[in-house]
Amino acid sequence: MERADSGSTVVVRCIDGEKLPDALLGLEIQAAGVGPGIGMVRDLTLGYWDGKKYVEERVVEPVELLSLQGNLGDEDGKPILHAHVVVGRRGGEAIGGHLLAATVHNTAEIILVRLPGVRMERRRDPTGLLGLHPRRVGG
Template identity: 45%
Template sequence: MAQPAADVLIIATLTGFAKMHAIQAAHFTAIGAFSEVVLGYFERDRKDYTKIPLREQVEVLSLIGDIATDRRAPKVHAHVVVGRADGAAHGGHLLEGRVWPTLELILSDVPQRLRRRTDPESGLALIDPAA
């Protein structure tokens, strides 16, 4: 279990952690809170994410993701559901989130190597089961 420090950007921190520890395949889950978060919704026609910024304190109700290699570098892929103060929930691809005050994250190494390859149809870097 890891507990990232308050006020860090979680995707950047996880990517740096994976590089530092040569992690090629992992799965993680987390709960906690963000002081701000940017969600992404993949627009199929544009083959790109629409950014959905929430510049307010939110609870991390569920965060799940993986780490795989993309061009020999670790790539973090995560989805999140966050709750606002009024109880409304918002979810999507986690582009970035600023931890505050805490994020309880459990990261498990995966014994197989996971590699991403760019899918020509979607333009996304997807896990290649044949790699």
């Protein structure tokens, strides 16, 4: 991974073979907005919430990463990435969903904006989803 860090913004270029979301979680950023993100991925697992659980769809072939956006936060003190993606297949078909896992194919370019003084906590809510509960921390 290549990265440039301005203090408030981090720009990363993930290289072929890196795993998402692990590469972003490895940045050890506690709270951030994630996206935009573009590039290519393969071995993608998308999630669709059916009201009770995530139904998974696998996309093995390389696809264009048309959009990645979400946030970095924590669940019980452990880092978590909540991100949605839209990808394009050869021929122009677009599909999307919750990013569960992917392998970077060639490259992925992603921008993260740190949120100092904010905790992006995720807790299970009555729907079964991990709801976002942002709060101000520190001075």
